[in-house]
Amino acid sequence: MTAALRVEGLSISFGGLKALDDLSFTVNEREVFGLIGPNGAGKTTVFNCVTQFYRPDAGAVFFRVDPQRLAKNATKADTEDGELNLVGRPVHSIIRQGLVRTFQNVEVIPELSLIDNVLIGGHVDFTASMFSQMFRLPRARKEERAYRDKAMAALRFLKIDHLANSLTGGQPYGVRKKLEMARTLMAEPTLIILDEPAAGLNDAETEDLAGIISQIRDDYQCAVLLVEHDMGLVMNVCDRICAISFGKFLALGTPAEIQQDAAVHEAYLGERDDD
Amino acid sequence: MEILQPLLRSMETGSVYALAALGIIIVWRTSLVMHFAQGAMGMFSGTAVAFVLNRTGAPLWVAVLAGAVVAILLGFAVDFAVIRQLKRATAVGKEIVTLGLIMVFMGLAPIVFGTDPMLLPKAIPTGEVEVAGANISYNAILNITVGIAIAAGLFVVLQKTKLGLAIRATASNEQTARLMGIPTKTVTLVAWAVAGVLGMLAAVMIAPTTTVTPTFMNTVQVSALFACVLGGFQTFYGPVIGAYLIAVASNFLKLYGSSVWGDQILYLLILVFLLVRPNGLVGKTYLQKV
Amino acid sequence: MSETLKPQTRRWLGNAHLQYLLFGAVLCLLPLLSSSGVLKASTLSTLAFVLIYAIAAMGLNLLLGYSGLISLGTAGFMGLGAYLAAYVQDDLGLGFWVALLAALVVPTFIGILVGVVSLRVRSIYLAIATLCISEILLKTFEQAEWFTRGTAGKQSSYPVIFGVHTDRQAMFVVIVIALIAVMMLTHNVVHGQLGRALHAMRSSEVAAQAMGVNILKYKLFAFALATLYAGLAGALYLFFLKSSYPSTWNLFLSLNVIAMVVVGGLRSIFGTVAGAFVIIAVPELVLKELPVIGDIPGLPYIFSGVLIVLVIMFFPQGLQGLWQLVRDAISSRRHPSGPGTPRATAEVEPPLGTEAVTR
Numbered sequence: 012m013t014a015a016l017r018v019e020g021l022s023i024s025f026g027g028l029k030a031l032d033d034l035s036f037t038v039n040e041r042e043v044f045g046l047i048g049p050n051g052a053g054k055t056t057v058f059n060c061v062t063q064f065y066r067p068d069a070g071a072v073f074f075r076v077d078p079q080r081l082a083k084n085a086t087k088a089d090t091e092d093g094e095l096n097l098v099g100r101p102v103h104s105i106i107r108q109g110l111v112r113t114f115q116n117v118e119v120i121p122e123l124s125l126i127d128n129v130l131i132g133g134h135v136d137f138t139a140s141m142f143s144q145m146f147r148l149p150r151a152r153k154e155e156r157a158y159r160d161k162a163m164a165a166l167r168f169l170k171i172d173h174l175a176n177s178l179t180g181g182q183p184y185g186v187r188k189k190l191e192m193a194r195t196l197m198a199e200p201t202l203i204i205l206d207e208p209a210a211g212l213n214d215a216e217t218e219d220l221a222g223i224i225s226q227i228r229d230d231y232q233c234a235v236l237l238v239e240h241d242m243g244l245v246m247n248v249c250d251r252i253c254a255i256s257f258g259k260f261l262a263l264g265t266p267a268e269i270q271q272d273a274a275v276h277e278a279y280l281g282e283r284d285d286d
Numbered sequence: 287m288e289i290l291q292p293l294l295r296s297m298e299t300g301s302v303y304a305l306a307a308l309g310i311i312i313v314w315r316t317s318l319v320m321h322f323a324q325g326a327m328g329m330f331s332g333t334a335v336a337f338v339l340n341r342t343g344a345p346l347w348v349a350v351l352a353g354a355v356v357a358i359l360l361g362f363a364v365d366f367a368v369i370r371q372l373k374r375a376t377a378v379g380k381e382i383v384t385l386g387l388i389m390v391f392m393g394l395a396p397i398v399f400g401t402d403p404m405l406l407p408k409a410i411p412t413g414e415v416e417v418a419g420a421n422i423s424y425n426a427i428l429n430i431t432v433g434i435a436i437a438a439g440l441f442v443v444l445q446k447t448k449l450g451l452a453i454r455a456t457a458s459n460e461q462t463a464r465l466m467g468i469p470t471k472t473v474t475l476v477a478w479a480v481a482g483v484l485g486m487l488a489a490v491m492i493a494p495t496t497t498v499t500p501t502f503m504n505t506v507q508v509s510a511l512f513a514c515v516l517g518g519f520q521t522f523y524g525p526v527i528g529a530y531l532i533a534v535a536s537n538f539l540k541l542y543g544s545s546v547w548g549d550q551i552l553y554l555l556i557l558v559f560l561l562v563r564p565n566g567l568v569g570k571t572y573l574q575k576v
Numbered sequence: 577m578s579e580t581l582k583p584q585t586r587r588w589l590g591n592a593h594l595q596y597l598l599f600g601a602v603l604c605l606l607p608l609l610s611s612s613g614v615l616k617a618s619t620l621s622t623l624a625f626v627l628i629y630a631i632a633a634m635g636l637n638l639l640l641g642y643s644g645l646i647s648l649g650t651a652g653f654m655g656l657g658a659y660l661a662a663y664v665q666d667d668l669g670l671g672f673w674v675a676l677l678a679a680l681v682v683p684t685f686i687g688i689l690v691g692v693v694s695l696r697v698r699s700i701y702l703a704i705a706t707l708c709i710s711e712i713l714l715k716t717f718e719q720a721e722w723f724t725r726g727t728a729g730k731q732s733s734y735p736v737i738f739g740v741h742t743d744r745q746a747m748f749v750v751i752v753i754a755l756i757a758v759m760m761l762t763h764n765v766v767h768g769q770l771g772r773a774l775h776a777m778r779s780s781e782v783a784a785q786a787m788g789v790n791i792l793k794y795k796l797f798a799f800a801l802a803t804l805y806a807g808l809a810g811a812l813y814l815f816f817l818k819s820s821y822p823s824t825w826n827l828f829l830s831l832n833v834i835a836m837v838v839v840g841g842l843r844s845i846f847g848t849v850a851g852a853f854v855i856i857a858v859p860e861l862v863l864k865e866l867p868v869i870g871d872i873p874g875l876p877y878i879f880s881g882v883l884i885v886l887v888i889m890f891f892p893q894g895l896q897g898l899w900q901l902v903r904d905a906i907s908s909r910r911h912p913s914g915p916g917t918p919r920a921t922a923e924v925e926p927p928l929g930t931e932a933v934t935r
Contacts, residue, residue: 062786106788118783121774121844131770132778135788137769141797144768145761155768194787320700369722371889378646379888382838385648385831386888387704389881392746392828392875401873500874504827508711511704519700546719557693560705564697 014075015112015202015234017094019069021060030056031067031258038202040075042174043228043235045249047242047269049278053258054238055115058204061236062112063102072097076108077201109201110232113191115210121180125171125190127210128179129162130137132197159195165193168230169223185216192223202234203227209241217241221248254278290420298426298491300533301433305488306510307517307525308440308502309481314519315457316470316477317369319380323387324485325507327364329500330391331357331482332489336498337405346409353486361482365475392500406493415446429491436487437526444522453477461518509533511557518566532556588761592763599846600756603627608747617744621816624748624861625754628812632854633836634758634845635805639835641842642766643798644778649706650833653683653803655811655825656722657726659717662732662820667857672735672815679811680804687803691796708828717822729821732814751921754812758805759845763799766843774798789823828877832856834879838887841896 016038023031030053038044046054059065061072073094095108105111111132119128137144137157139151166172166274169189174182179190188208195203205224210219221244224235239245245252246266254269256278263267269275308322335353336345344352364387372380399405408425415422444450455463456473464470488506496502510525513532517524532552539547606623608613632650639645657679665675686709693705716722724730734742756916765771773794776784781791814820840851859876869875887894916924 064782064785073883082896102785103788103790106786114786116784118780118786120779122779123775126771126772127775131784131787131789134769134773139769141770144770145764147764147768151768198788198818201639290652320703321702368885368889375888376641376758379892381646381700381703382834383885383888385834386884388834388883389828389831389877390885391881393877393881396873397878454856506708512708515701515704539587550712550715553708553715556710557708558704560701560708561693564701 012039014038014073014094015042016058016061016075016236017073018061019071019073021057021072023056023065023067029258031060034070034255034258034260036253036260036263037252038234038236040201041228041232042250043224043237043248045252045266046236046238046246046255047245047252048261050195050254051087051257052255052278055080055206056258058112058206058238058256061097061204063097063100063103066251067098070098070152074108074110075201079243080107080109092155106198109198109199109203110204110227111195111198112204113195113206113208115206117184117187117191117221119179119187119190119194121178123179124176124192125166125179125182125186126159126162126175128190129165129194129197130158132165133161135198162193162197165196166190168196168226169193183224184211188212188220189223194226196231200231202236204236204238205239207240208237209239209244217244220244224248288420289343290418293534294417294422294426294430296534296537297430297530298533299537300489300530301430302492302506302530303509303513303533304433304437304526305484305491306506307513307529308437308522309488310510310514311486311519311522311525312440312453312484312486313481314514316453316460316474317365317380318377318460318555319369319372319384320377322381322384323364323391324481324505324510324523325503326388326391327357327360327482328394328485328489328506329503330398331360331486332406332493332498332503333395333399333404333498335486335490336406336493337399339370340404346407350486350490353490354483357482358479358487361478361480362475365478369478371475374433388403395500403499406490406498407489410484410492423482425494432487432491435521436484442513449473449476509536512553514566515556515560516567518568519548520565521568524566524568579708581705581724592767593760595758596759596763599759600752603752603755607748607768611745616891619861620744620748622857624751624816625813625833626852626856627751627929628809628816629833629836629856630849631755631758631812632806632809632928633833633840633848633852634762635802635809636833637840637842637844637848638762638765638774638805639798639802639839641772641838641844642771643795645699645795645798646703646834647690647706647799647802647836648830649710649713649803649826650806651689651827651829653687653711654810654829655717655820655822656683656713658814658820658825659730659810660807661811661814662730663723665735665799666732672737675735676808676811677790679807683776683799683803683807683810687799688796690803691799694795694799695792707827712823717825723821724820727822729816729819732818732820734818735815742815744816747812747872751812751816754808755849758808759849762845766845770794770797797872831884832880835884839883839894841894841898842892844894844896847894847896847899852856854883854895 014037018037021034022029023033034057045078046057048054058195060067074097075093076095097105108236120131137154140155143151159266163175168176169192171186171189171193174186179187208220213218224237225248227233228235236246237249249266251264252266252269253263254272254275261274261278262272264272306328309324310321313319330355334356335349338349338352339346365565366384366385372383410424413424415424444454452468454471455466455468456470460470489503492506493502509532510529513528514525514529516531517526519530535555536548536552539551543551606620610617610620632643632654636647636650637690639647639778660682661679663746664670665672690706690709694702697705718726734747736742737750737921740746773784773789776789776790777794785791814842836851836855838851839854859879861903863879864870891897893900899904
């Protein structure tokens with residue numbers, strides 16, 4: 012099994028407080044990997060370090076990049092065995108490598124239609140120059156058409172294609188969550204990071220979501236890193252789970268193993284973890 | 287090189303900028319609104335002072351009291367009728383509203399007080415004293431004293447009194463303050479009134495050096511904003527320091543740099559400063575939440 | 577669109593670029609009305625200024641509406657365009673095209689520098705930073721007499737374009753052509769990938785970056801295009817009025833341009849033109865003619881200021897939103913069961929009026 016993402020010795024502190032302390036884990040290709048931990052364990056900080064919103068004090072984030080993609084992005088020199096250390100790279104360059112995320116508070120653009128929101132996910136693929144776009148030269152028009160079809164396919168995958176041309180602002184929460192996931196598919200991801208996708212969803216919607224996550228892994232052949240509070244969803248959908256507490260590694264294993272783990276039980280003791 | 291004389295003069299204009307800047311900062315801290323109309327509202331109530339003085343022949347202190355009443359009422363009115371209704375607007379939206387208020391007050395002033403430019407005399411018309419070879423008028427001493435006294439008084443109020451605690455609590459987190467039982471609405475109302483009075487005082491202090499027209503506070507407004515940038519928006523004392531720094535820099539640049547290009551050089555320096563230290567001299571950097 | 581039209585005709589009329597061209601053709605008729613005496617010469621001038629300011633406002637709309645960036649520098653950049661045009665055409669004698677090029681390139685370059693500033697400062701400081709630049713430019717206009725003739729004012733002349741000596745009416749047509757070109761260019765920008773990137777940046781810089789939007793690139797782009805439009809508007813102002821005074825390019829002009837964008841409705845191309853009409857032409861053509869209040873000195877100021885405040889407080893969608901409501905009302909009367917496609921206009925959250933609930 013090859014690793015899609017290898018996090019090694021990640022440490023970061025805010026104002027003297029260690030948010031992450033020498034944390035390491037590996038996400039394999041085409042697996043759903045769960046990251047769990049009590050409130051304040053540092054789960055979101057892991058995300059932000061991986062996607063370079065925060066610069067870690069120490070450690071490395073190795074990400075496997077498809078050779079074709081590498082050739083396109085001209086970053087070959089930096090790789091070792093096809094792995095790229097993301098630390099220190101600009102935030103906006105991360106998606107180009109095939110690593111894309113969603114947000115806990117659902118960051119979609121209310122003033123645009125659903126399909127335009129999805130098209131944002133394909134932003135880096137647009138190669139027509141600004142000039143060509145400003146004057147609507149044939150190249151820009153052709154590109155726009157091609158990606159519009161691709162965006163339509165992503166919306167269809169999440170079964171919200173009938174709303175493609177509606178404005179996003181008035182849509183219910185569930186639709187906006189699906190929209191955010193459709194947007195990640197535009198980037199031809201090898202790893203999708205989902206930040207608490209079940210937050211705010213009811214039971215039926217959460218069940219639906221579990222199906223979508225497995226389907227994304229199978230149909231789009233990509234790995235999913237899931238940070239989630241809903242234990243039902245995590246246990247149901249994840250292939251492997253990593254538990255952390257106070258920024259430190261706690262346990263790693265299959266859902267069944269994690270459920271039996273004494274250290275995990277201790278960390279959660281006294282805290283009903285449903286936010 | 288003569289230093290003391292321009293320094294004293296800078297202290298005087300610095301006091302004016304400091305008062306106006308304090309008004310901007312107290313509004314920013316309590317309402318999270320960038321108060322672009324501070325100068326325009328000061329102009330309006332300052333013009334009211336000149337109007338009362340010229341029309342009724344009342345003594346200056348009576349006119350200033352009348353101006354303070356106008357300033358307080360304006361502050362109440364703006365907060366109550368406009369700012370409070372904007373709770374859900376974005377920062378840029380609120381900014382634009384106070385920019386719109388500039389135009390409203392600039393347009394209203396000639397309608398209410400007439401189009402003829404008016405004069406406002408100094409509080410102490412004549413007399414000066416020599417300090418170490420430099421001359422300073424009694425009026426300048428008064429202005430400097432008023433500026434420093436009010437800034438110091440405001441700090442005491444903010445640090446030692448219950449009202450000050452309420453203002454600081456509202457400034458640090460409006461929602462939490464409200465949950466703690468602080469009447470945040472009253473606090474912002476008071477803040478707008480205080481800002482109005484500070485603007486009026488700045489206007490009365492600067493008016494004798496010019497004529498009272500709708501634009502006579504423009505330089506003060508611009509300088510006060512830059513003072514806030516220089517000092518940072520996170521503390522109450524930062525902008526006061528910024529105000530005096532700007533006054534000193536402006537005077538010395540004009541005197542020993544270029545009388546014509548002094549202001550442009552100063553503004554360029556401020557721009558460069560903004561690039562190097564976007565949070566001001568005493569500002570803290572803040573972590574963006576994702 | 578009327579139901580009686582053939583589908584083909586309707587699709588034709590629905591083409592945005594064709595709408596702009598039709599709009600331009602109608603505007604080009606105005607000088608004819610003026611020369612035949614139907615339209616007063618002063619009215620034609622007022623309308624020319626509406627169109628000139630609409631060009632500058634289109635640039636601010638890219639910043640304020642699409643990118644969520646505020647600028648108080650519009651007047652300064654317009655003034656720079658005007659003085660450069662006069663300097664290159666009349667002092668250097670290099671002709672219309674070189675003058676126009678100078679008026680476009682130099683402000684754009686400074687605009688890019690402002691974009692760099694905007695990266696460093698938080699959004700609340702951006703207004704102050706741009707105000708700072710505008711003040712520097714304004715004071716320079718007053719002092720650099722070799723360039724601007726200071727407060728005495730710079731005089732210029734109608735340009736010679738393609739060997740044709742223009743006059744007021746020809747210049748009006750030139751302004752119309754420039755405006756239509758700007759409208760079409762803006763349309764292309766905002767309806768493609770560029771526009772989506774600006775939208776993303778306004779909505780959330782953090783999310784935009786995660787989607788691969790390079791904030792540096794798009795902030796510079798937005799500022800560059802906005803100042804390009806301002807420079808163009810300034811040059812056209814000069815060529816139409818044949819003079820420029822420093823006092824024209826003060827903060828109030830910048831505020832008026834903001835008023836045009838806000839009143840017209842953010843992120844609307846025709847709305848911006850309508851906003852410019854309301855802010856410039858209504859005080860000049862309507863309010864001045866009214867009895868009693870027509871003589872009030874500060875009326876245009878109050879008009880703009882009150883409109884800004886009221887629109888943001890009560891109707892953040894501006895004229896564009898009003899037009900939408902009217903259109904929806906008409907179409908719902910025509911199809912009592914409701915319009916075919918679900919519309920969510922009322923629930924869209926405009927960026928200035930209300931904050932997104934999800935924050």
